[in-house]
Amino acid sequence: MQTYRADLHIHTVLSPCGDLDMSPRNIVALAKARNLDIIAITDHNSTLHGPLARRLATPLGIKVLFGAEVTTREEAHCVCLFDTEEQRQAFQAFIDDNLPNLPNNPDKFGYQVVVDENDEILQEVEPLLISALKSSVGDVQAKVHELNGLFIPAHVDRPRYSLISQLGFIPPDLRFDALEIFRNTDPSEFLALHSYLKNPTLIKNSDAHFPDQLGEPYTKYLLESPTFEEIAKALHRQDGREVLL
Amino acid sequence: MKVSEIVKSLNLKVFSGESGLSNEIDGGYVSDLLSDVMGHADAGNVWVTLQNHKNVMAIASLKELAAIILVKGIEPEADTIEQSNQEGIPVLGTNLGTYEIVGKLYQMLNT
Numbered sequence: 001m002q003t004y005r006a007d008l009h010i011h012t013v014l015s016p017c018g019d020l021d022m023s024p025r026n027i028v029a030l031a032k033a034r035n036l037d038i039i040a041i042t043d044h045n046s047t048l049h050g051p052l053a054r055r056l057a058t059p060l061g062i063k064v065l066f067g068a069e070v071t072t073r074e075e076a077h078c079v080c081l082f083d084t085e086e087q088r089q090a091f092q093a094f095i096d097d098n099l100p101n102l103p104n105n106p107d108k109f110g111y112q113v114v115v116d117e118n119d120e121i122l123q124e125v126e127p128l129l130i131s132a133l134k135s136s137v138g139d140v141q142a143k144v145h146e147l148n149g150l151f152i153p154a155h156v157d158r159p160r161y162s163l164i165s166q167l168g169f170i171p172p173d174l175r176f177d178a179l180e181i182f183r184n185t186d187p188s189e190f191l192a193l194h195s196y197l198k199n200p201t202l203i204k205n206s207d208a209h210f211p212d213q214l215g216e217p218y219t220k221y222l223l224e225s226p227t228f229e230e231i232a233k234a235l236h237r238q239d240g241r242e243v244l245l
Numbered sequence: 246m247k248v249s250e251i252v253k254s255l256n257l258k259v260f261s262g263e264s265g266l267s268n269e270i271d272g273g274y275v276s277d278l279l280s281d282v283m284g285h286a287d288a289g290n291v292w293v294t295l296q297n298h299k300n301v302m303a304i305a306s307l308k309e310l311a312a313i314i315l316v317k318g319i320e321p322e323a324d325t326i327e328q329s330n331q332e333g334i335p336v337l338g339t340n341l342g343t344y345e346i347v348g349k350l351y352q353m354l355n356t
Contacts, residue, residue, distance in 0.1 A: 075278050102283055108303045132280035160298065 001240065004226045006038035007031070007218040008065065009079050009154060009180060009205030012053075015043040015069075016110035016129055019210045023119045024053040026211060032060050034215040037226050040065035040205075042079050044129040045099055047092045048114050051085065056117060063226040068095065069154055069207075071130065072137045076166045077154035079180060079205070080144045083228035087147045094143050098133040137163070141175055150177040150232060155207060157190060158182050172196055178203045178235045178243070183217050187245050201235050202245055220244040246270050246354060248312045248335055251291070255339065255349055257314065261326040262335035268311040273354060275347050279304055286310060291354075293347055297321045302328035302336075310334060314350075316343045 010027060011018040024041070031039050039062060041050045050066035057064045066088040067081040082088050103126055104112050112125040133140070137153075144151040153163045156170060156179050163170050170179065178201040181190050187202045208214040222242040223230035233241035249266040252259060259266070271289030276282050277296055286292060288309035294301065297319050305313055306328075312335040315321060321329065321336045329336045339346045 071280070073280075075280060100280075100284055105307055108307055128283075131283065132278070 001222050001224050003220045003244065004037040004223050005035060005215075005218045006040075006221055006231070007036055007206050007208070007215045008038070008040040008067075008081060008152070008203065008231075009042050009069065009207045010039055010214065011043055011069070011207070011209045012041060012049045013111070013113055013115060014046055014049050014125065014129070015209065016104060016106070016112050017209055018043065018110070020111075021211050022209065023115050024049050025056055025117055025119055027214065028053055028056045028060065028062065028064075030211055030214045031057070031062055036062065036215050036218060038063045038065065038221075038231065040067050040079070040081050042067045042069045042081075044069055045071060045095050045131070045133065046125065046129055047082075047088045047095070048125070050088055052115075052117060065228060065231075067091075067149070070095065070135075070140050071132045071161070072140055073132050073134060074137060074166045075132050075161055076137055076163045077161045078137065078140055079152040079154045080140065081150040081152065081228075082147060087149060090147050091143070091149065094135075095133065098135045099127050099129075100131050100134065102128045102131050104128040137167075137171070137174065145175065150228075150235065152176060152178045152180050152203070154180050155182050156180065157185055170194060170197055170200075172198075176200070177232065180205055201237065201243055203235070203243055204245065248291075248337075251350065251353060252335075252337060254353060255346065258338040260315075260321050260329070260336040260338055262312070262329035262333055264330075265312065265333040265335045268333075268335070270311045270354065273347070273350055274310075275343060282308065291350065293343055293350070295319055295343070297325060299324040299328050301325065302332060302334065305334045306332045312337055314339060314346060316341065316346055
């Protein structure tokens with residue numbers, strides 16, 4: 001087994017708040033330069049840039065997970081990760097069914113564009129991606145697990161758009177695969193503060209919206225190989241796979 | 246009724262957006278979920294909330310709200326103030342809680 005460096009929460013130019021320089025092509029190049037082994041493309045309420053990122057990253061030896069950072073009805077952000085194109089499409093369909101049809105206003109919120117490998121715009125996504133889904137946290141968790149994905153509440157101790165900011169606490173019966181904590185948070189302090197939780201796995205990711213932020217921070221995982229299944233094992237502390245936070 | 250009138254009657258603090266004090270008010274909306282306001286508030290509403298970050302201004306502008314009232318003594322963040330001045334949408338403040346201020350506002354606007 002060896003240590004792999006992973007950043008599992010990254011926004012592209014598709015997210016309205018994502019920088020124009022955050023094309024899948026640039027992200028993959030930056031990930032290579034920063035020695036990341038595994039990345040996840042997690043735009044707000046959209047999985048559309050995952051496949052291109054994976055196509056570009058595979059020749060460079062970087063593993064790309066598909067996914068999205070979903071905004072639940074309670075306005076809590078959750079990172080949802082998947083491995084196969086089939087799972088990604090099924091989850092994208094779920095998002096499409098549950099995203100309100102509020103049109104984006106690029107002047108106010110930013111552009112929502114899907115690009116190709118040359119950073120050329122292929123389409124503009126109309127519905128505002130920072131809207132809240134009609135689905136609750138529980139609904140999203142159920143759907144992610146139904147599709148054999150990984151459900152990771154995002155930046156749970158951030159003062160906005162987190163489980164704790166929106167609900168006041170992490171629901172003890174919520175079935176998550178890990179909790180993403182804010183970059184400056186000390187993991188042991190977090191666990192002490194939330195002692196009602198039963199030894200949750202904690203991870204840190206960049207939540208990068210701008211190129212400088214990519215991989216800052218990342219998390220190390222002890223795995224047999226850089227695959228989705230191995231990451232799942234590490235989050236679940238199975239067979240010696242671990243998260244090294 | 247103009248924003249300036251409720252400022253006077255309810256003793257509200259004016260943080261920013263003074264140019265909008267002459268805005269006409271048409272009803273009110275109460276929510277701390279931005280997505281809810283985006284989906285359901287109407288133009289001319291006074292929005293009562295405890296959210297003080299600059300995203301509230303993007304929404305106020307998008308929905309053409311008359312003004313924002315921050316409750317419980319909460320103050321707007323610096324970039325919220327900047328946006329408010331740019332947009333001409335006043336950010337007002339009260340020390341009262343949401344329940345109390347909305348009760349008074351409703352009496353003024355809807356009866």
